[in-house]
Amino acid sequence: DAKTTQPNSMESNEEEPVHLPCNHSTISGTDYIHWYRQLPSQGPEYVIHGLTSNVNNRMASLAIAEDRKSSTLILHRATLRDAAVYYCILSLFGNEKLTFGTGTRLTIIP
Amino acid sequence: EPEVTQTPSHQVTQMGQEVILRCVPISNHLYFYWYRQILGQKVEFLVSFYNNEISEKSEIFDDQFSVERPDGSNFTLKIRSTKLEDSAMYFCASRLIQAINEKLFFGSGTQLSVL
Numbered sequence: 181d182a183k184t185t186q187p188n189s190m191e192s193n194e195e196e197p198v199h200l201p202c203n204h205s206t207i208s209g210t211d212y213i214h215w216y217r218q219l220p221s222q223g224p225e226y227v228i229h230g231l232t233s234n235v236n237n238r239m240a241s242l243a244i245a246e247d248r249k250s251s252t253l254i255l256h257r258a259t260l261r262d263a264a265v266y267y268c269i270l271s272l273f274g275n276e277k278l279t280f281g282t283g284t285r286l287t288i289i290p
Numbered sequence: 291e292p293e294v295t296q297t298p299s300h301q302v303t304q305m306g307q308e309v310i311l312r313c314v315p316i317s318n319h320l321y322f323y324w325y326r327q328i329l330g331q332k333v334e335f336l337v338s339f340y341n342n343e344i345s346e347k348s349e350i351f352d353d354q355f356s357v358e359r360p361d362g363s364n365f366t367l368k369i370r371s372t373k374l375e376d377s378a379m380y381f382c383a384s385r386l387i388q389a390i391n392e393k394l395f396f397g398s399g400t401q402l403s404v405l
Binding site: 210211212214216218221222223224225226229231267271272277278279280281282 | 399
């Protein structure tokens with residue numbers, strides 16, 4: 181299975197943009213890149229996903245490298261409510277279950 | 291936005307007892323899942339369920355575990371004889387279709403404590 185690599189933790193100041201990186205150098209052409217987050221004491225929550233092109237939604241933006249070997253989740257203006265563990269997950273063709281890694285624990289500094 | 295609902299939020303049981311964890315998936319969703327997360331560890335896949343059948347299960351999902359959709363709205367996870375190592379947060383999830391670009395909706399979880 182293609183794996184993802186994320187930093188264990190990151191910090192950001194409130195109201196500033198946050199860029200969360202993810203490496204997935206063994207990604208195959210049909211794998212989607214998903215981002216989920218898990219707020220304290222909550223279940224995982226969908227953030228965004230993409231295949232090749234950059235994607236925007238109300239929560240975040242996803243920037244995907246041209247070779248697709250890395251991606252970056254962008255929170256445009258972090259709030260305290262964005263403090264969570266962020267998971268970058270590859271959704272593998274023919275195996276649609278999500279396999280969670282350890283993610284990046286994002287701390288927001290007021 | 292519609293939600294996946296799980297009850298109870300906390301369940302305490304004695305080792306060897308049976309427990310049933312309950313979930314109400316989003317009403318028009320067709321695919322259902324259970325995941326678990328032991329404290330401080332990763333979220334782990336247990337089982338997926340579609341059309342009243344298990345479609346995939348992990349090594350964790352042994353004979354002590356079973357799932358059921360008893361009435362068209364609820365989705366349950368039963369552990370027949372609980373062990374101490376079953377203590378974890380259990381998350382139910384659902385999705386509309388089984389596709390790699392379809393998002394998964396998770397409930398808030400049931401914290402199971404086995405004493």
